[in-house]
Amino acid sequence: MPEKSTLQKDYSSQEKLVKSIQANDDSVLKSLYNDNFYKTEQYILTNSGSVDEAKDIFQEAFVAVWENVQDNKFVPKNESALNGYLYTIAKNKWLNHLNSVRYRKTNSFENHVQTLTNTNTIENEIFKEEDTNKINEVVSAFDSLGEACKKLLSVFYYDNKSLRDISKLFNVTEASARNKKYRCIEKLRTLVLKSN
């Protein structure tokens, strides 16, 4: 029955897309970036923004979408649903920015507030503020780690490589790779504590 096969196809495409993002598939993520950046940039440029602001806002939105998919808070039905979601988050972030202190005294305030109340729900899906702050502290601390630790933690936790592959990649024993990883995590933890 044609109807059934279409449903099955949609389901498999949805599952594939989510899995690819959760597995940090570079090609899927890159095409998601490429397909949506210029549209968002155009929106921001025609709404009082600059090229640099467009990049910053889009990157924030891109990371927020990734976080939500990783955390199963957003399950896209297909690629276009994901594109729409990314674009809406970027638009919300830009409208939030326009409503920040710099813009509060202008006439446009009321219009923007009206738009925000309709779309704020998506933002609420992202981590609770307290958790987000803690995660962002780790993100800042990670940037201060040495290159060796960054690379090791990256293959462990971003690429999800097996201990065996990692030991081969770094030319060390599995026990040594595990110890090094432990020390890197401890370094990171110390950096986070120092920043508080």
Next chain:
Amino acid sequence: MNTNEREVFEEKLKDNTTLQQQVKDIETILFGVRKAIFKNKANHFHKTLINKDSEIKADKKVFNLNFKHMSIAASVVLLLGSVWFFNQKKSNSTLFDKYYIEDRGLETNMGETNNYTFDDAMVDYKHGKYDKAIEKWNLLQKNQPKNDTLNYFLGVAHLANKDADKAIKFLETTANNSESTFLNEANFYLGLSYLKLDKTDLAIETLQKSNSERSKAVIEALKE
């Protein structure tokens, strides 16, 4: 951790708040690590996006220097050209959908009576009542046929109303006014109107007159 160990651990976790906090801290650290790496990735994606132009130029240089490559390239271009020709209608329409975002309009201040009709139409435009906006702006435009603002908004309203044909006449008037503050935008939307009507050469020619990143992106996409 095997299944049994996991079960024991989960049981222990239920009543032990210190352990729960420790697990949460580890989860936060690990997610933070992944987020930091992903942010760097996103930055890298952006760099590849921007470097695309120079890559295309570099490729063209190699082809110019090597006749063999040129002939291979010519065959490929011919093949792709045929595919492009048959898919042009679809791809132009896809590109239009991808890059078209309606102009957001101007801020309105209904307290000032001088521009009341103009602003009133702008409110209609912003609410998606394009026919009403066009009707009101048309009345004003009859007395000021060369006014760049009126022609620009009549153009973008027609385009928003999915009538690229009508949009062109108005957008052209603004695009021909080199002093207009809407010059870049008029050329951008005029280019998109041509794209919508499958006049690809005219679209490229017009978009080249608009000095915006967005226009450059559409041109590059059209050349791909």
